[in-house]
Amino acid sequence: MVIDQTKMADLADNLAQMDEVKGRSLWQDARQRFFHNKAAVGGLICLTLVVLFAIIGPYFAVWSNEEIDWAIIGNAATMGAPSIANGHYFGVDDLGRDLYSRVIQGTQISLMVGIVGASISVVVGTLYGATAGYFGGRLDGAMMRTVDILMSIPYMFVLILLLVIFGRSISLLFIGIGLISWLDMSRIVRGQTLTIKNKEFVEAALATGVSSFTIIRRHIIPNLLGVVAVYATLLVPLMILTESFISFLGLGVQEPNTSWGALISEGAGTMQYGTIWQLGFPLFFFVVTLFSFFFIGDGLRDALDPKDR
Amino acid sequence: MLNFILRRVLVAIPTILVLIIFSFLLMHSAPGGPFTSERPLPPEVMANIEAKYGLDQPLWKQMYDYVIGIVTQFDFGPSFRYKDRSVNDIIAQGFPVTLTYGSIAFVVAVVSGVTLGAVAALRQNTWLDYFAVGVSIGAQVLPNFVMAPLLVLVFTLYLGWLPGGGWEGGQIQFIILPVIALATSYMASIARITRSSMLEVLRSNFIRTAKAKGLPSRKIILGHALKPSLLPVISYLGPAFVAMITGSVIIDVYFSTGGIGQLFVNSALNRDYSTIMGITILTGVLTISFNTLVDILYAWIDPKIRY
Numbered sequence: 001m002v003i004d005q006t007k008m009a010d011l012a013d014n015l016a017q018m019d020e021v022k023g024r025s026l027w028q029d030a031r032q033r034f035f036h037n038k039a040a041v042g043g044l045i046c047l048t049l050v051v052l053f054a055i056i057g058p059y060f061a062v063w064s065n066e067e068i069d070w071a072i073i074g075n076a077a078t079m080g081a082p083s084i085a086n087g088h089y090f091g092v093d094d095l096g097r098d099l100y101s102r103v104i105q106g107t108q109i110s111l112m113v114g115i116v117g118a119s120i121s122v123v124v125g126t127l128y129g130a131t132a133g134y135f136g137g138r139l140d141g142a143m144m145r146t147v148d149i150l151m152s153i154p155y156m157f158v159l160i161l162l163l164v165i166f167g168r169s170i171s172l173l174f175i176g177i178g179l180i181s182w183l184d185m186s187r188i189v190r191g192q193t194l195t196i197k198n199k200e201f202v203e204a205a206l207a208t209g210v211s212s213f214t215i216i217r218r219h220i221i222p223n224l225l226g227v228v229a230v231y232a233t234l235l236v237p238l239m240i241l242t243e244s245f246i247s248f249l250g251l252g253v254q255e256p257n258t259s260w261g262a263l264i265s266e267g268a269g270t271m272q273y274g275t276i277w278q279l280g281f282p283l284f285f286f287v288v289t290l291f292s293f294f295f296i297g298d299g300l301r302d303a304l305d306p307k308d309r
Numbered sequence: 310m311l312n313f314i315l316r317r318v319l320v321a322i323p324t325i326l327v328l329i330i331f332s333f334l335l336m337h338s339a340p341g342g343p344f345t346s347e348r349p350l351p352p353e354v355m356a357n358i359e360a361k362y363g364l365d366q367p368l369w370k371q372m373y374d375y376v377i378g379i380v381t382q383f384d385f386g387p388s389f390r391y392k393d394r395s396v397n398d399i400i401a402q403g404f405p406v407t408l409t410y411g412s413i414a415f416v417v418a419v420v421s422g423v424t425l426g427a428v429a430a431l432r433q434n435t436w437l438d439y440f441a442v443g444v445s446i447g448a449q450v451l452p453n454f455v456m457a458p459l460l461v462l463v464f465t466l467y468l469g470w471l472p473g474g475g476w477e478g479g480q481i482q483f484i485i486l487p488v489i490a491l492a493t494s495y496m497a498s499i500a501r502i503t504r505s506s507m508l509e510v511l512r513s514n515f516i517r518t519a520k521a522k523g524l525p526s527r528k529i530i531l532g533h534a535l536k537p538s539l540l541p542v543i544s545y546l547g548p549a550f551v552a553m554i555t556g557s558v559i560i561d562v563y564f565s566t567g568g569i570g571q572l573f574v575n576s577a578l579n580r581d582y583s584t585i586m587g588i589t590i591l592t593g594v595l596t597i598s599f600n601t602l603v604d605i606l607y608a609w610i611d612p613k614i615r616y
Contacts, residue, residue, distance in 0.1 A: 039569040148323045154596050156555040157573070157589040158332070163584060164577045165335055186590030241452055246554075248454040249562060249574055261454070268563070272466055279458060 030226070033303040040299020050289050054107040062087025062088045063098030065105045066256055072095065082277055091277040094207070094270050095261075102258055103281050109253060110240050110260045111289070113174065117239030118177025125185025126228055130216050133193025138239035142191065147183050155180040156245070163251050170253055177242050182237060187223055188231055196223050226304040233297035237290045244286065260286040314605055323603045325536065328593040329379060335374050336390055336582045385587035388576075396587035404591075406476055407557045407568030410484050414491040415553050422496040423542060426503025431530065433508060441500060448497030454497075456490040457563040474564040487560045495549045500543055507538040536610070543607050547600040551573045559604050 003135055034040055082091040082099075090099040132143040159176045168174055197220065198200065205215050244261025246252040253259045260282050267279030273285065347513060352356070359365045378384040385396035430443035450461070452581050464486060465473035470567055510516065519529045561570030569588055575583035 154592045160577055161589055220386055287450050
């Protein structure tokens, strides 16, 4: 009985000290669920490491990405293997350039393409989809028909056509990839908007005379953020894939710039001479990053999906 | 139903026209004409050449002729790079190759993907399921331009079983690697889609009823579960088909199979505008027709779709 009494006293103390119960917001809930997902956390850690590699990596490089090691050039297969001693941690490429620096450069460019492409898609797709969904009716019909038409065009061919006609430049690549990526996003956002716009708080805003644009900005878009975040995370690897695809064909980034796709293409072209590291290192970073993004995206979807609660 | 089909076809036709006009205008806005070279031709010669290709006509007339040529006779005009060949000749040379390995890869991806996904769903949380899920996650980050070098590395360089490129009239050993490289990642997507939709169907009420009245499980799966769980797969067939055509660019370039993908990249590097346009339009028409077909098929199979 003594034990029970102390327990009761503790409980009374606790109750007396306890402040009001803290509410948990949607985002706190989501964060908790996300960090319970091992695959997603693993993905986040791997991705952080890749990003750190792209940022801090250059400070450890002995050779720059454009410098040619004249002692090795021509003998890449026999002397160019990865070694700590001569400062080529990842070996050298076919022209005697340091692969470590080249992979860092490729990582920077590929990540940038992914993020810029996904941002364009988020901005354009969200605005377009929210507008179409909110106004509905004939405008919605026309806007979504346009998306349907644009979607059925084999965009890879059109993108290559664009690159050929207007010259290959990295900014055009960004724009081209961004312009084709918002179509899916706008469809998803439109669907979500259709359900949100019939909620009571939108009705209340309408009744108090808030303008349509403000309703979209203040009420519709914040409620879309969860879906958009999930989809944007899944879009980044797709953008990286698209860029790599085009660079693999030699139509994307141009020397002296490089990207994972271009490096994989070079490595694939020289691997029969036994320089397997030229394929291996870019491929490793490519695969690890894509995996991470897919796992993070899946984790976010599980964390933010209202059906799963 | 007939009404629905008509409506779909009526949407498809303007889409194709938009694609043709868009690529025509794009080509026309390219800096420099197709015959600008480093050594300028005498003006009279230039005028003759332009007259021969109809470039002296006003823009709307050129566009009209081009569209009419494609619509009535499938004529994509002459190649701007190879003076003795038309775009049709070039496409006729490469298209059968692409069609051969592309359709094999398509069938392989669909059949093996559906099988893998269905088996994984039926044996959920066994080693078979984990294996199938593992394969499909792994294959997702191995797109065709990664698969192709890896396959050549293993099967050509290390094992020496299969040739690393070439076509040789489509002998079987030249087809195997391109098909695997092209099909893998789409097989993975199809397997994932099949698995999740089959799991959903297996938990639904009508399957429980079928079990409760004592139907053998083979009958339940083939007779009741398979058809509704394939619906999402059918809607993925359109994107998968587009991906096969796009992926053929990589396959052609890497394996030197000589299909339209290789011709496309070659003409892209040579700035052979009319060939690029021809191939873009051809693949666009194929895509749009295939998507329309899939839509109609979907509406026919899924009773929930109203038309």
